[in-house]
Amino acid sequence: MESKLFRLKRIKSQFWRFFPVFFLLVSLFFIVFSLTQVVFVGQMKQTTLSVYNPVVSVIKEPVYWVRNGIEKIQDWIQTYQENEHLKEENEELLKWRSLAIQLKEEQKELKKYLNFTAPEKTKHLVAEVAMDEGSAFTRSFIVAAGANQGVTKGMLAFSPKGLFARVVEVMPNFSRIMTLTDYKSRVPVWIGENKVSALLIGDNTSRPFLQFLNENETVQKGEVVMTSGYVGVYPPGLLIGYVNEIQEDEVRVQPIENGEKLSFVRLIDFPLSKPLLEETE
Amino acid sequence: MKNLLALKKMFWMSAPFLMGLFLILFSLVPINLLPYYHQSFPFVVTLIFYFSIFNPKVLNVFLVFLLGIINDMMTSLPLGFYAFGFVLIFFSISMLRSYLIDMVFTQLWIMFCLIFFCTDVIWAFLFFLISGIWVSTGFWFVQYLFVCLFFPFFCRFSGYLNHKIQEVQ
Numbered sequence: 001m002e003s004k005l006f007r008l009k010r011i012k013s014q015f016w017r018f019f020p021v022f023f024l025l026v027s028l029f030f031i032v033f034s035l036t037q038v039v040f041v042g043q044m045k046q047t048t049l050s051v052y053n054p055v056v057s058v059i060k061e062p063v064y065w066v067r068n069g070i071e072k073i074q075d076w077i078q079t080y081q082e083n084e085h086l087k088e089e090n091e092e093l094l095k096w097r098s099l100a101i102q103l104k105e106e107q108k109e110l111k112k113y114l115n116f117t118a119p120e121k122t123k124h125l126v127a128e129v130a131m132d133e134g135s136a137f138t139r140s141f142i143v144a145a146g147a148n149q150g151v152t153k154g155m156l157a158f159s160p161k162g163l164f165a166r167v168v169e170v171m172p173n174f175s176r177i178m179t180l181t182d183y184k185s186r187v188p189v190w191i192g193e194n195k196v197s198a199l200l201i202g203d204n205t206s207r208p209f210l211q212f213l214n215e216n217e218t219v220q221k222g223e224v225v226m227t228s229g230y231v232g233v234y235p236p237g238l239l240i241g242y243v244n245e246i247q248e249d250e251v252r253v254q255p256i257e258n259g260e261k262l263s264f265v266r267l268i269d270f271p272l273s274k275p276l277l278e279e280t281e
Numbered sequence: 282m283k284n285l286l287a288l289k290k291m292f293w294m295s296a297p298f299l300m301g302l303f304l305i306l307f308s309l310v311p312i313n314l315l316p317y318y319h320q321s322f323p324f325v326v327t328l329i330f331y332f333s334i335f336n337p338k339v340l341n342v343f344l345v346f347l348l349g350i351i352n353d354m355m356t357s358l359p360l361g362f363y364a365f366g367f368v369l370i371f372f373s374i375s376m377l378r379s380y381l382i383d384m385v386f387t388q389l390w391i392m393f394c395l396i397f398f399c400t401d402v403i404w405a406f407l408f409f410l411i412s413g414i415w416v417s418t419g420f421w422f423v424q425y426l427f428v429c430l431f432f433p434f435f436c437r438f439s440g441y442l443n444h445k446i447q448e449v450q
């Protein structure tokens with residue numbers, strides 16, 4: 001009798017010892033489930049995020065307070081250096097301004113000779129960065145503006161430096177934006193003056209790489225990389241970055257903006273560039 | 282008075298889970314600890330490690346799994362990705378608990394670095410299976426290093442929590 005009890009106890013203890021294996025299997029099942037049921041899981045996540053966001057907003061207040069303090073001190077230290085730099089930049093910009101005025105006039109004259117239709121005006125809004133889920137595995141943000149504020153899927157996110165992300169998920173009051181460096185990001189691009197076509201692929205590093213480069217065409221280090229507008233997700237001609245590293249089988253691009261240290265982003269809708277293909281993400 | 286005591290007990294008993302929840306939410310605040318890249322850190326694994334050794338009843342496997350699912354809910358990664366890693370840590374510790382429980386702090390730290398390294402490698406492999414892309418070694422290592430460096434802080438804090446829990450238990 002005693003030995004039976006002892007055996008039962010042992011079985012029970014072994015069961016509880018290996019009980020986590022059940023949860024490991026459940027986790028694996030969930031992974032497969034979310035890869036197959038993308039829409040359903042996406043909706044579930046959207047609902048949960050709406051609950052979490054107010055909590056994160058409360059947590060981030062003291063963190064921001066400290067961060068702003070540190071940044072202020074850094075700003076004071078850098079003011080003199082920045083002032084010198086700004087003076088130089090201002091001189092350069094004044095030159096460009098006069099050139100721009102000249103070109104504008106020239107363009108006005110030239111338009112008269114063309115059957116030119118101006119593109120539709122773009123819609124844009126500014127949103128606060130609410131959550132930053134950047135890790136070794138993903139590079140995206142949650143911004144505090146959603147469908148209620150006029151955000152639509154496919155809008156492009158800009159920092160003061162330029163394009164760096166795209167809206168991939170829209171909730172009522174929040175949206176998820178995916179940076180160009182995220183592993184899911186695919187951007188058709190042109191490189192340099194010759195407009196060499198390629199696909200810019202994110203891999204969670206700070207420098208995405210180029211794929212499907214034509215073997216007959218060459219690219220040089222420092223050449224400009226801009227959106228080509230193929231497939232229609234991105235309008236053509238938006239600056240993304242510069243060719244940064246050329247190796248035998250890999251070309252890396254340094255984006256003009258990685259999205260770090262951003263408190264606000266500008267979301268712009270380009271009506272002329274609606275996606276032609278539904279994304280599979 | 283009795284109700285107050287029960288409430289106090291309930292609070293301290295649920296404190297590890299709530300702390301875990303806080304750490305998950307905190308990791309999403311756009312704080313940018315590093316000067317160049319935005320990156321969040323799964324500090325919650327330190328809490329899971331500590332309580333899996335010293336008080337697995339208050340942060341049991343179900344709660345660990347739940348923490349993982351909550352973390353997954355907030356990221357664009359598939360559901361179950363972080364949950365798998367968290368439960369894996371819990372499971373490996375449950376296998377080694379008899380050795381780990383008698384270890385001094387430095388030994389615990391080394392063991393944490395080892396177990397978290399293995400989990401992080403498995404995460405990277407799982408990520409490769411999902412996306413077909415190997416994670417950037419730089420980002421991966423920075424994430425690993427930061428969590429390991431902050432282990433003593435979170436370990437002390439978890440020790441304090443555990444002490445309070447044992448007082449009310």
